[in-house]
Amino acid sequence: MLNRRTFTSAAALGAASIAVPRVVAQAKLEKTRVSIAVGGKAAFYYLPLTITEQLGYFKAEGLDVEISDFAGGARALQAVVGGSADVCSGAYEHTINLQAKNQMFQAFVLQGRAPQIAVGVSTKNMAGYKGIAELKGRKIGVSAPGSSTNMVANLVLSRGGLKASDVSFIGVGVAAGALTALRSGQIDAISNTDPVMTMLEQKGDVQIISDTRTLKGTQDVFGGLMPAACLYASSDFIQKNPGTCQALANAIVHGLKWLQTAGPSDIIKTVPETYLLGDRALYLASFDKVRESIAIDGLVPAEGPKTALTAIASFDPSVKADKIDLSKTYTNDFARRAKERFKA
Numbered sequence: 296m297l298n299r300r301t302f303t304s305a306a307a308l309g310a311a312s313i314a315v316p317r318v319v320a321q322a323k324l325e326k327t328r329v330s331i332a333v334g335g336k337a338a339f340y341y342l343p344l345t346i347t348e349q350l351g352y353f354k355a356e357g358l359d360v361e362i363s364d365f366a367g368g369a370r371a372l373q374a375v376v377g378g379s380a381d382v383c384s385g386a387y388e389h390t391i392n393l394q395a396k397n398q399m400f401q402a403f404v405l406q407g408r409a410p411q412i413a414v415g416v417s418t419k420n421m422a423g424y425k426g427i428a429e430l431k432g433r434k435i436g437v438s439a440p441g442s443s444t445n446m447v448a449n450l451v452l453s454r455g456g457l458k459a460s461d462v463s464f465i466g467v468g469v470a471a472g473a474l475t476a477l478r479s480g481q482i483d484a485i486s487n488t489d490p491v492m493t494m495l496e497q498k499g500d501v502q503i504i505s506d507t508r509t510l511k512g513t514q515d516v517f518g519g520l521m522p523a524a525c526l527y528a529s530s531d532f533i534q535k536n537p538g539t540c541q542a543l544a545n546a547i548v549h550g551l552k553w554l555q556t557a558g559p560s561d562i563i564k565t566v567p568e569t570y571l572l573g574d575r576a577l578y579l580a581s582f583d584k585v586r587e588s589i590a591i592d593g594l595v596p597a598e599g600p601k602t603a604l605t606a607i608a609s610f611d612p613s614v615k616a617d618k619i620d621l622s623k624t625y626t627n628d629f630a631r632r633a634k635e636r637f638k639a
Contacts, residue, residue, distance in 0.1 A: 325536040328359045329543065331526070332380035334368035335438050335469035337570040338488040339585045340524050342562075343406040344384045347550030349565050355549070356542035366468045367439020375400075381532060382543065386410070386443035387522040387595070388603045390624040395614045399530040402625040404544040404633070405595050406551070407523035409513040409588035412447045413492040415501030420483040424502055427455020436467040436482035443523070444469075446607065448486035450516070451505045453610035471572060477501065490572060490581035497577060508585050519602035522595050522625075523588070530623070544629035545636060548593040552639045555591065559583075592639040593630035600624055 333341055344362070347353060353360040365371045368385040375383040376398065383389070383400075390400045416424045421433075430452065437444040449459050467476040473491045476482050478500055485492075485501065489508060495501040506512040513521050526543055533540050559579045563571070571578045600621040608616040633639070 323538045324357055324542055326381070326539045327357060328361070329382060329539060330361045330363065330380045331382045331384050332363050332365060332371035332374035333384040334365045334371035334442055335488070336362065336364040336384075337567075337572075338411075338438075338469040339490065339581060340407060340411050340443075340469075340488045341384055342566075343524070343547055343550045343554060343589060345566055345570075346554060346557075347546050349567075350550065350553065352546040352549045353543075356546045358539070358542050358546065360543075365439070366466055367437070367442035367444070369439045369441030369445070372441075375528065382526055382528045384524065384526055386446070387525050387527070387600070387625070388443065388446060388607055390527055391600075391604055391607055391614065391619055391621075392611075394619055394624060399623060400527050401530050401533055401623065402522070402525040402527040402595060403533060403540050403628075404547045404593040404630045405522055405525045405590040406547060406593075407525075407588055408520060408590050408596065408599075409510055409585075410443060410447060410507040410521055410523045411488050411585050411588050412444055412486060412507050413489075413496075413503050414448055414451050414484065414486045414505040415492065415495060415503045416484040417477055417480070417482070418499060418502055419478075420480055421502075424504075427452060427457060427504075430455070430484060431457055431461045433483040434463045434465050434481070436465050436473060436476050436485040436487065438469045438473075438487060439466040440464050444486040444488065447505070447507065447516075449610045450606055451486075459610070470569075474572070489585050490570075490578050493581035493584055494572065494574065494577050497580065508588060510587055513588070517602050517606050520596045520599045521602050521606070522599040524590075525595070525625075527625075533626070541629050541632060544593060545633045548630060548633035548639050549637055551590055551593055552637050554589055555639075592634045594627050594634065595625045595630075 371383050374380040387402050393400045467473040477485050507516050608614045
């Protein structure tokens with residue numbers, strides 16, 4: 296297994312690999328040490344971040360990046376809002392929720408173009424499941440309350456006539472703990488990412504009732520493209536550190552380019568062994584399922600933010616669609632320059 300200590304050259308990763316370049320002339324880095332908070336790094340949702348880190352692309356941009364992993368995106372968000380991290384690797388829709396609270400944050404490079412979240416009911420606790428109404432009074436596992444997994448669950452409930460207050464949300468993370476919570480009967484349903492959901496699905500532990508792991512599934516659930524994982528930071532941080540943000544965007548887009556041609560064996564060699572959750576075959580099956588949802592060039596699609604706002608406003612009364620300025624929730628300036636540099 297390769298990691299930051301043992302990585303010597305991308306050639307060891309196979310034909311799909313791209314050698315780490317020498318640091319070239321670039322804009323001045325206002326900060327070389329950058330802290331990134333992420334909620335559930337082992338999930339495929341954040342695979343571009345892991346690939347970028349493991350292949351040394353942050354270092355190639357002159358950055359010393361420290362990544363802190365939290366149980367879910369909401370907790371990673373708290374770290375950035377609270378000032379203990381500079382940047383969040385998290386769900387785009389958090390920038391909308393934050394603006395509704397008069398806190399201005401911007402996404403500046405996209406990692407995922409679909410949420411990669413599936414909702415399933417326990418075949419053990421809810422055998423014979425027939426509809427959303429049966430979830431009333433039940434316990435639903437999410438990565439962490441307030442995270443994107445919670446958001447998707449809220450959307451599914453609202454379309455079935457239920458409110459978030461009609462169920463109990465339980466934080467279970469995005470790894471082995473989530474598997475245990477569902478299989479042991481601690482929760483009745485689960486909203487989570489891969490590889491967890493594919494592992495539960497293939498073992499017959501869940502019945503999938505909503506799925507955004509593919510572009511088509513995302514279209515069916517949200518009615519359009521839905522920007523997902525991204526790097527976002529406060530507008531103030533971005534304005535004060537444009538060179539650093541450009542370097543971060545460059546590194547992520549470099550990772551996205553590598554992922555476009557990487558084969559399954561390249562992925563297995565690059566991610567930490569613990570991410571496989573003890574089953575390589577199922578991990579790779581999960582990767583095949585979500586591969587198309589990984590961003591290609593780091594750009595937020597023009598219609599994506601509106602799709603996200605419409606979805607959130609449909610179940611969260613605190614978010615008033617007419618009060619949100621979507622142009623302030625993201626910028627494609629950094630990703631566009633990175634795309635040109637790497638021809639992504």
